[in-house]
Amino acid sequence: MLLHLLVLAPFVAAILMVATSKEDSKSSSRLAFLFGVTFFALSIALVAGGNQATEAIEWFRIPGCKGPVFYYLYSHGLGAWLVFLSCGLSLVALVTARNTFHKNYRNFAIGIFSLMGAMNGTFLSADAVLFFFFFEAMVIPAAVMIAGFGGKEKTKAAMTFAIYTLVGSAPMMVALWYLLTVADNSLLLSLAIALQSLPASTQFLILLSFLLAFLVKTPIFPFHGWQAITYAEAPAPLSAILTGAMSKAGVFGFIAWILPIFPLSMTTVNVMLWLGLVTAVYGGLMALRANDSKKLLAFSSMSHLGLAVAGVFSLSEAMLPAVLVLLIAHGISAGAQFFLMGIAERMTGTRDINLMGGLASRNPVFSTLFGFAAIMALAIPGTAGFVGEFTVLLSIWDMGPLPAVVAGFCLILSAAYMLRFVQKVIFGKAAREYEDGTRMTALEGSSIGVMVVLLLAFGFHPSCITTSLHLFDEDAIEEMSKLSGHDMNEAVTADSSNVEGIEADASSVESTEGSEASENASEEVRPMKEDELRQLDSTLAAAGFDEKERASIIQQMNATDAEQANAEATENE
């Protein structure tokens, strides 16, 4: 119920917002605020509630595919926390937008709610098609809002954003469709099984097209062309959501879809790792030179997300909690920074950091928050950012010292650009004479203050994040395998008369069809065990310090795969 509410209710809220007055921003903002608080509370309940899943409802059938597409939502720790981010940031965005958009607040709120619904759907869907649906659906409200509320080059920004992300995920759609024609249904498990039956070159092609979508969304180095202009031109509250929650969809895709489905080769992992690192360095260097404050922040988030992606593809045991903490820390701190930058832009009327300055004496409370947010972004120990970056560095160290050194270089760069940014914006003397715009209101200040406090709290007690991670627990896997197994049985009954062969013990079946079925069954078991294995690894790793255990997880997985195969072979005998 909670999951349905979080995914569908935002759209309902968006529709309800249509009913409010367009001119009277007061009343519509009150309603929007009410909704926002409700969703935020729901997301907290989701995080607190642990893993849960809805009933898998058959949604529709794609012609040419064997199985149906389900409307099937599933919340694991990762998704739940990202939903928390999206709801929380949306709430703050609704608060800060109140003082920025007087006329069209209603439309802004509509956009925010639909974006929120799409993001929640992305993070919660357990079905690949559903995921893709929401993944694409995110783009539309965001692009519309950029085009409607953006800065000077808003049309160009909206077009760039929409085209980049939509084109980026187009190959994924084709690949997904192709995979679906092979798979039993569109759930993770059957996709993974289906992939194994394909030739290696096809697998690689499918992997590439999946990767591309997430690479563009994150964005990672050669595909980041949309990011700076989009974040710069989008209204600041929207930029905060885009970077704080939406860009996480890319990393989320890597973790929740790429890793379980695809057997990754060492080369791929290395390439992705280095792409992430290059992005991190590149973002840092670009941020060093950026003069547009929002572009600077955009590059800074690019740098952090690059680090996160590198962390993901370190494939270390510590990767999941590390990356999650980093994502949450970055989401909150970058979000807060964008919100603050929006307020600064409102106050000073410019985005150019060379034209700002002296806010510390003009508006001390704002500057305090601003400084705090910047410090959080610097990953000072005691903030969530530190826990995230330290643990990610730890994961990256697993891949060798050189990547870790590069990642360390990024941290130095982050200090350099962030301090320059802070200095130019709030310190020194005002670079020019200007009229003060609307100042920061108490509500804005306190909501951003809460974000800062949250960062501190997560920094000192990250276990509330790290312990909530059970990416796919047994119930969900049982449910999934039940669904796919059920369908498989149906298919088999339709095709062959040899039903008993499947239900009977594999050893007693002599016919080729029976052995095929048992092969299918064993394949169905393997990825499940992989997931279990990963979980087992993570729980075991705290105790074991052996050097051998520190060998890369790939080898471990391969080894265990081989073991499993052997074990199954003996069982079959």
Next chain:
Amino acid sequence: MELQAIYVQVLALAIFAIGLIVAISRRNVFFVLMGVELALNAVNLSFVGFAKTLPADMSVAGQIVPLFSIAIAAAEACVGLAMVILIFRNRESVDADTYSNMKG
């Protein structure tokens, strides 16, 4: 030498082709309408021709569908002519090309 089913189809095809040519290549709007009618006729003929190649219970559809198609053709002609009258009033021309209001 008996009447073969294929002859009917070839005749329908020929008439359809002529209808298509008339509908597209003639610029006078009345000819466009007439071309459409001609093509519809050809289709009806094709229906009936195919109906005769089917066994008893399945051939009924081939008798009924042309009726509907004729009725729809009547409706189409009715509305189409009304539109021609309307546009003709505004443009004082029967040249279909001058009707076009699309931005290229």
Next chain:
Amino acid sequence: MMNLPLWLIPLLPLVGTILLGAIAVISSGSKKGPSEGMVGFLAVLFPALAFVAVLLLAMGMPVDGIRGTLCNWIDIPLFKADFGFLFDGLSRIMLLFVTGIGALITLYSIGYMHGDRGFARFFAYINLFLFSMIVLVLGDSLLLTFLGWEGVGLCSYLLIGFWNKDVNNCKAANKAFIVNRVGDIGFLLGMLCLVTVGGAGILNYDALNAFIQMILTGGHVEIVLPILSLAGLLFFIGCTGKSAQIPLLTWLPDAMAGPTPVSALIHAATMVTAGVYLLARLGNMFALLPVVLFIITLIGLLTAFWAAMAGLFQNDIKKVLAYSTISQLGYMFMAAGVCAFDASIFHVFTHAFFKAALFLGAGAVIHALAGEQDMRKMGGMLKKTPVTACVMLFAFFAIIGFPGFAGFWSKDLILERLFMSGPLGPAFYVVGLLTAVITAVYMGRLIILTFFGSYRGSKESEEHIHEAPACMLIPMVILAIGAIFAGYFWADSLGITVFSDSLAPVVGAAQASVVHAGAHVNPLIFAGLGTLAALLGMFIALKVYGSARIPEAKGSSAPQGFKASWTFFFDSLHKYCGIIPVSVLAWICDVVVDKILQAIQWTVGAIATILGDGVSTFQVRKVRLQLAFSVACVAILVAVVLLTGGTF
């Protein structure tokens, strides 16, 4: 009394920070600002309470220390860290003078910062600094130490840039933070290195020592030596950053842009010694790594010598002190490099007193002269501010190692250990001694230029010169007393070894493992040579600066913040090795790579547009033509279907 929980010590300044921070934020809107009396009281209260708590704990500390774990911090696969505190001989000494001197300097600051707009903010930062520093020395794991480590760096940044209206101060602050960050990354990577070797719990000091013990007993030193050396080097990079050693030292002179009490507390007495603390803390590990130790000694030696030379050429009173700090830190590193961790900590201890006294004295002088920092415009302050002058003089004697004063004991100890450290020992010793001479010269120059002769400033400013208020003088006097007597905790020649005894449980094992084969020399010879060096230096200073001309002060004498006048070539080194390559890289990214990517993006866009335009030329206004096209296309499609035999 033993039941005092350890977490109380860091908690007290943290509470102070939160209270003062709240006051600062709330009062920022009002014109008048909060009451200075109340803020000052709160600001001193919490460090003082922390000092009392430390004192109480220190009294009843068992030999192997007190350990207390608060709660779990990070718990992920591969890694585990707790909020745990370790109160042993080493942290006891560090804590005592950190909280003690911290409380004193806070008291001093009340007078110094009087009337400043950011009064409450300043004390919030100071309290935050004390919290971080306490966490640094009290933490029972490297990670917690790192929390304090970066925390003090942050506070240093905030306090250097405290007067943030001047962009130069901000730049100095940025520089300090970024240079420190370089070191911090070394620390971070060092931790990762250790985790690689020793597993998730290794960052705990006890676990680390146990691990090292295990290696030693198991005879596996050879196996882990390369990676341990790497870790050691990385930690040392961290130390060079925090303690301003070669090559990461340029930030400290610039850091003098902050308020003087900050310079005294952070950039002289406490924070910069964190590197030495870390070396001592990891003594057991470093004792295994001869190469790293040699590098440490060499770096310490070079730094001490270089900074002393640079100190000769500074005109800003605080910069002289900054270079002298670097130089003294060099001594401490030398000592650590020859595994004389107790001696180096002893020097940290004595140095804290006399350097804090020197800085506070300098602060009092600057305060008296209403912000003047250029020594060339001072002079004759002895009569105007006698108490300050006395404090400075005592501290001066301490720093040059005049017999009987604190510096004498500690510096001699270090030089002695250096001499006996091995075949290169005598060479080290000579350089150390030479440095001691130079130290005496530049410190003598400072004292002479400031306090003797006649006042060289403008006439109207002379009338405003006044002795500092009592709340500034009391800490100075206390520190001066410390500067005189602190050395007697470990007066080797007198047979007092309180200090080394108290440190022995922590660093004893490490020092014992490195056996010095040097010939035994009578300690009195070292004492005599040290005294001689001090006297010689003072004599030179007197000869050169006492009577000779004083260089004319040119141009503005305002604190120059970002621009240190002469730093040998390290600023250039940083510029050419660090900043310029990064800028060039950034330039390449921005101007070349990004433009190329944009060009590609543009090209693809342009191709799409051209194609679209091309296609849209077919989208003419003629409906009939459209239909014709579609018929033609249907024909083509049918042909394709026929030819391919219906594959599609």
Next chain:
Amino acid sequence: MLALIYFIILGVIAIGSAFCVLLSRHPLYGALSLVLSMLSLAGIYGLLASPFIGVVQVMVYAGAIMMLLTFVIMVLNGARDSKTPMFDRVSLFVVPAVLVLTGLVGFVLVRSPIAFDSTALRGSVKLTSETLFNVAQTGPGYFILFEVLGLLLLSSMAAAVLLAKKRLGSVDSDNAEDK
């Protein structure tokens, strides 16, 4: 044999008059040729044992629709224009395209094995009416379709009236009042 001869005659007339539609200059001539073509098609329906459709063809198509068309052509005097060329460059596209398409489809058609089935029912009024209205026997599908068709015709009539009537206040009606 006889049927074939009739078929050839009627087919030639149908195609010939269709060509007349294509080639005639005045729409009225075109319309008359079209009527002729439709009548001959009605004859072919008769040959194919579907007399009811043939009759409907004559009544609705050749009668009603073509009458309407002729009427409109005559009402709109300007329909007789000599300026508009009969063919233009578009025809260069259309004619070959259609011919190729026809050729291709014809090729397929000729190769397909179709033949008359002797059991095919005769399209009489009885059969038609039973199929349409005997719901009990053939199911409601055709009947509903029939009703919907009635609605369609009604609405098209209404649409035609709405479209073609002179609006009050329109330019034309203003002009008319001026006159």
